[in-house]
Amino acid sequence: MGAEPENIIAAHPSVLAITGPQQYESVLDAVHRAVPPQHNPFLDLVPPEGIKLTPRHYAYLKISEGCNHRCTFCIIPKLRGDLVSRPAADVMREAERLAKAGVKELLVISQDTSAYGTDIKYAASSWKNAAGETKEVRAKFYDLSAALGELGIWVRMHYVYPYPHVDEVIPLMAERKILPYLDIPFQHGSEEVLRRMKRPAHQDKSLERIARWREICPDITLRSTFIVGFPGETEAEFETLLQWLEEASLDRVGCFKYEPVRGAPSNNLPDHVPEEVKEERWHRFMKTQQVISARRLKRKVGTRQQVIIDSVGPSVAKGRSMADAPEIDGAVYVASRRPMRVGEIATVKIERADAYDLHGTAVGY
Ligand code: SF4
Numbered sequence: 324m325g326a327e328p329e330n331i332i333a334a335h336p337s338v339l340a341i342t343g344p345q346q347y348e349s350v351l352d353a354v355h356r357a358v359p360p361q362h363n364p365f366l367d368l369v370p371p372e373g374i375k376l377t378p379r380h381y382a383y384l385k386i387s388e389g390c391n392h393r394c395t396f397c398i399i400p401k402l403r404g405d406l407v408s409r410p411a412a413d414v415m416r417e418a419e420r421l422a423k424a425g426v427k428e429l430l431v432i433s434q435d436t437s438a439y440g441t442d443i444k445y446a447a448s449s450w451k452n453a454a455g456e457t458k459e460v461r462a463k464f465y466d467l468s469a470a471l472g473e474l475g476i477w478v479r480m481h482y483v484y485p486y487p488h489v490d491e492v493i494p495l496m497a498e499r500k501i502l503p504y505l506d507i508p509f510q511h512g513s514e515e516v517l518r519r520m521k522r523p524a525h526q527d528k529s530l531e532r533i534a535r536w537r538e539i540c541p542d543i544t545l546r547s548t549f550i551v552g553f554p555g556e557t558e559a560e561f562e563t564l565l566q567w568l569e570e571a572s573l574d575r576v577g578c579f580k581y582e583p584v585r586g587a588p589s590n591n592l593p594d595h596v597p598e599e600v601k602e603e604r605w606h607r608f609m610k611t612q613q614v615i616s617a618r619r620l621k622r623k624v625g626t627r628q629q630v631i632i633d634s635v636g637p638s639v640a641k642g643r644s645m646a647d648a649p650e651i652d653g654a655v656y657v658a659s660r661r662p663m664r665v666g667e668i669a670t671v672k673i674e675r676a677d678a679y680d681l682h683g684t685a686v687g688y
Contacts, residue, residue, distance in 0.1 A: 427666050510548065642657055654681075659685040669687060
């Protein structure tokens with residue numbers, strides 16, 4: 324619906340603004356346009372780092388808006404336009420402010436994180452860091468990752484497409500400058516389906532690349548999303564996807580049944596897959612991946628993991644390891660001999676794994 328704002332305005336003329344999903348900042352901008360905020364140092368509850376709609380210990384850091392690709396199932400470019408990257412100095416200033424305000428984990432987001440800066444020709448910009456030194460950074464995925472990696476907090480990369488230059492960032496993960504975690508929306512394993520989807524950086528050699536990433540950073544966590552039942556998907560193409568999944572052995576996976584979104588070009592593709600076939604394929608996909616994810620998770624039993632605490636209960640605290648992004652991945656349930664604090668990072672000995680989560684005991688604070 325958001326792709327056709329005029330229809331919403333026609334039905335509800337008093338609506339102030341229409342934004343896309345998760346565009347928190349646009350919602351706040353619209354509110355501020357309607358009711359400009361008046362600064363009152365005695366009453367102002369908004370801290371200088373701004374409003375974050377996430378708990379205090381982690382925050383989303385948006386580095387760009389829009390997208391230059393035209394995947395046939397997606398209306399984001401229609402909603403938000405082409406890629407517009409923030410100057411790297413702006414991003415770094417915000418990141419430092421958040422770190423100073425107590426944020427322990429930054430979740431770097433955009434529509435296409437690895438394309439960051441292509442629209443502004445990777446322009447360098449400078450800012451004064453917390454120590455008062457003037458620093459310069461280019462608006463490039465690697466350079467920004469390296470600069471964020473100097474902040475001494477967790478930095479997690481989301482929505483990274485497997486362009487060749489992504490390989491350069493893997494050593495930063497191996498050195499723990501940024502978290503050994505990549506959220507890469509692969510969407511399918513069949514070349515033909517990917518072509519119909521018009522995916523950027525499609526899967527050619529992706530299995531080899533995954534193997535190489537694991538050589539450089541053996542404990543890297545790979546998360547991805549997929550669509551089953553895309554128009555024209557044959558049984559053979561779906562089976563290629565299942566085989567690809569087996570070989571890729573990803574840690575975390577989300578799967579969606581194809582839904583025709585209003586305004587998406589894929590609606591006009593021939594041979595839409597019947598609902599019952601989509602349903603059946605979704606179940607087969609999930610069954611295959613659940614075995615893989617459980618196998619990957621089980622390898623952690625007996626290891627020690629750094630865990631950031633999200634909430635504290637009467638007997639156990641709930642947190643996440645470096646392998647778990649908030650809200651989309653699993654959790655680590657932590658027993659501790661002393662009460663834990665939200666936002667604290669502890670060393671946890673992993674004792675047990677179930678389908679999605681880990682359980683263990685804090686052994687270092
Ligand atoms: S890369 Fe494709 S799916 Fe992602 S935002 Fe751009 S057009 Fe949409």
